[in-house]
Amino acid sequence: MNPTFLGFAVLLCSLAHSIAGQTHSELEGQFALTGGTIYTSPSESPIANGVVVIRDGKIAAVGRSGSVLIPSGLATLDCSGLTVTAGFWNSHVHFFERKWADAENISALELAGQLQAMLTRYGFTSVFDLGSPWENTRWIRERIESGEIPGPRIRSTGEALIGEGWLPPEKVLSALGFMLFPMPEVVDADGALTASKKLLDSGSDGLKLFAAAPAPPFPILPDEVIRTAVDEAHRRNKPVFAHPTNPDGLLAAVKGGVDIIAHTTPQSGPWDEAIIVAMLEAKVALIPTLKIWQYQLRHDRASLGDLSARTSTGQLRAWTASGGEVLFGTDVGGMDDYDPSDEYALMAKAGMTFPQILASLTTTPAEKFGESGQVGRITPGLAGDLVVLNGDPLHDVRALADVRYTFRNGKLIYQASL
Numbered sequence: 001m002n003p004t005f006l007g008f009a010v011l012l013c014s015l016a017h018s019i020a021g022q023t024h025s026e027l028e029g030q031f032a033l034t035g036g037t038i039y040t041s042p043s044e045s046p047i048a049n050g051v052v053v054i055r056d057g058k059i060a061a062v063g064r065s066g067s068v069l070i071p072s073g074l075a076t077l078d079c080s081g082l083t084v085t086a087g088f089w090n091s092h093v094h095f096f097e098r099k100w101a102d103a104e105n106i107s108a109l110e111l112a113g114q115l116q117a118m119l120t121r122y123g124f125t126s127v128f129d130l131g132s133p134w135e136n137t138r139w140i141r142e143r144i145e146s147g148e149i150p151g152p153r154i155r156s157t158g159e160a161l162i163g164e165g166w167l168p169p170e171k172v173l174s175a176l177g178f179m180l181f182p183m184p185e186v187v188d189a190d191g192a193l194t195a196s197k198k199l200l201d202s203g204s205d206g207l208k209l210f211a212a213a214p215a216p217p218f219p220i221l222p223d224e225v226i227r228t229a230v231d232e233a234h235r236r237n238k239p240v241f242a243h244p245t246n247p248d249g250l251l252a253a254v255k256g257g258v259d260i261i262a263h264t265t266p267q268s269g270p271w272d273e274a275i276i277v278a279m280l281e282a283k284v285a286l287i288p289t290l291k292i293w294q295y296q297l298r299h300d301r302a303s304l305g306d307l308s309a310r311t312s313t314g315q316l317r318a319w320t321a322s323g324g325e326v327l328f329g330t331d332v333g334g335m336d337d338y339d340p341s342d343e344y345a346l347m348a349k350a351g352m353t354f355p356q357i358l359a360s361l362t363t364t365p366a367e368k369f370g371e372s373g374q375v376g377r378i379t380p381g382l383a384g385d386l387v388v389l390n391g392d393p394l395h396d397v398r399a400l401a402d403v404r405y406t407f408r409n410g411k412l413i414y415q416a417s418l
């Protein structure tokens with residue numbers, strides 16, 4: 001049996017017996033985590049020997065052991081020696097590897113195993129998909145939301161807007177393991193309006209556009225195209241993400257009013273003061289995606305990878321030193337190595353502290369996407385989205401990837417095998 005299937009089968013079986021002898025149905029939405037170190041938010045000191053009470057899928061109480069009443073008969077899970085945080089966001093993922101095709105008909109076991117391998121085993125309870133066949137991605141979301149399979153809260157831009165002829169050849173996409181699907185090619189304001197309306201009318205949660213072509217000579221989308229797409233999305237209070245490719249694309253996106261820059265640009269050299277100031281004035285957020293540059297250069301000389309890492313971490317360092325907003329994101333799906341450990345380590349190398357990295361995973365995306373009243377912190381009234389870590393990421397940031405349990409809406413959606 002595929003280890004992923006086996007892992008999920010074990011999860012399904014063990015959920016019924018794992019927590020203090022309670023059955024799965026008794027645990028759903030009603031339990032308490034005890035004894036762990038709790039980071040309620042990035043800006044608050046951790047609670048040692050803390051308690052989180054979950055009732056009806058929501059956080060009912062949090063505090064130091066002894067100060068929080070645990071209702072008698074409530075199931076408890078001992079988290080002594082473990083760390084508890086709010087559920088994580090990955091704000092740059094893709095559901096376009098061939099494994100996701102025909103999502104309506106993938107077996108529940110296999111689909112759940114795939115979601116676990118890419119996302120929930122790393123604590124991601126909310127994700128933003130930045131480009132995939134929208135009808136297909138919507139099936140994944142519906143099967144999760146119906147309760148059929150465990151998985152994260154999915155937001156998606158649907159297919160990305162792209163310039164004419166910018167999509168890589170089909171044989172390249174096939175070799176990368178991606179589905180072949182049309183993306184709306186936009187060349188003028190009329191085309192941008194039509195494509196944006198179609199996506200947003202069909203329920204996409206935002207728009208993604210390639211501000212510059214991904215291949216030489218890197219033509220830029222016309223200003224009117226970017227501005228039209230942005231205006232249509234903002235009219236509906238939806239965010240716009242841009243793939244920058246290079247500083248010219250980045251500045252075109254910023255000038256056009258996009259909300260989120262979806263990558264650093266390591267091929268371009270350092271970002272100068274003018275770029276940083278333009279980004280700050282436009283109040284964009286940055287998704288660094290540092291690991292994928294190393295992944296893409298894995299067959300090249302180490303010195304090239306080192307140069308790329310120095311450049312991209314330097315860009316992130318300049319951005320965070322200026323007070324810029326960061327959203328955690330890895331571009332998984334575009335990369336089949338799903339482990340976020342290296343991303344955390346590279347963010348730390350760029351000078352980000354553990355609270356800053358935790359903010360990029362929790363409070364910053366919740367605020368950016370208008371969901372801070374539902375998720376992002378461990379505070380009464382918010383959803384029971386929790387991650388339980390084996391170590392303390394304050395001492396080693398890679399511990400953020402070493403997940404023991406993931407809960408969404410107070411339901412256990414991932415448990416590490418011990």
Ligand SMILES: [Zn+2]
Pocket residue numbers: 092093094130331334
């Ligand atoms: Zn991407």
